[in-house]
Amino acid sequence: MTAVATSDFIDKEEPKRTVMIYSRYERFWHWSQAALIFTLAFTGFSIHGLLPLGYKLAVQIHSWAAIALIVLWAFTTFWxxxxxxxxxxLPKLASLPAILKxxxxxxxxxxxxxxxKTLKRKQNALQSLAYLWFMVVIGPALWSSGIAYLTYPLWAKMAAGTHALEIVAFIHLAAAYLISIFxxxxxxxxxxGKTPLHYIKTMITGYDTIPLSKAEAAYLAEDEPNRLKS
Structure with a gap:
């Protein structure tokens, strides 16, 4: 998806158009990630005996869902x-106080x-900051500790007599609770949003109504007309 070179700030008085701002891959990534995270949460709580799914089945599903999520994150990082x-x-921190207020x-x-929201900046400063924390801190802590868990038989002898596995378990559980809070x-x-389901509908269809500069409208009409709703 090619972004139009415009200012980060578009006048709110610019004409609004209904535009596809979330590509098919963005929507696929979002909903696939959500499904996998819920699966991991359910099976994870089951492993700890907090939910009724059997331990063995929970471990199997949890492991495969974790591998699928790591692969998804790898492709999405590349994308x-x-x-x-x-x-x-990358949050615009100057606008953060107003967003928090x-x-x-x-x-x-x-x-x-x-x-x-604009074509170039879909997220406000607080959203960007939260997603950045999720992708740079929580996510890596979760999958790195998860990989360490899955490969424990390979390094168990090296860790003998240490608290390495306990540390891995603590990091994994802490990251899991943080991602649940997120x-x-x-x-x-x-x-x-404008309605309780507005943002969900936008992430399903990909379309939202946003102000477009003349340059953006001209670019989309010429090069990506399928993204504009008439």
């Missing part, structure tokens, strides 16, 4: 860097959202 979409996760009490008072907050945030 982000080859398409330039990794820039979406809005979510702290402005949203309860019916204040307008201080951020306007998911809960993420689900709540999906209800804060």
């Amino acid at each position: 982000h860097f080859t398409t330039g979409q990794w820039r979406q996760y 809005f979510y702290a009490w402005g949203i309860l008072a019916g204040a307008p959202h201080p951020y306007t 998911v809960i907050i993420h689900i709540y945030m999906t209800t804060t």
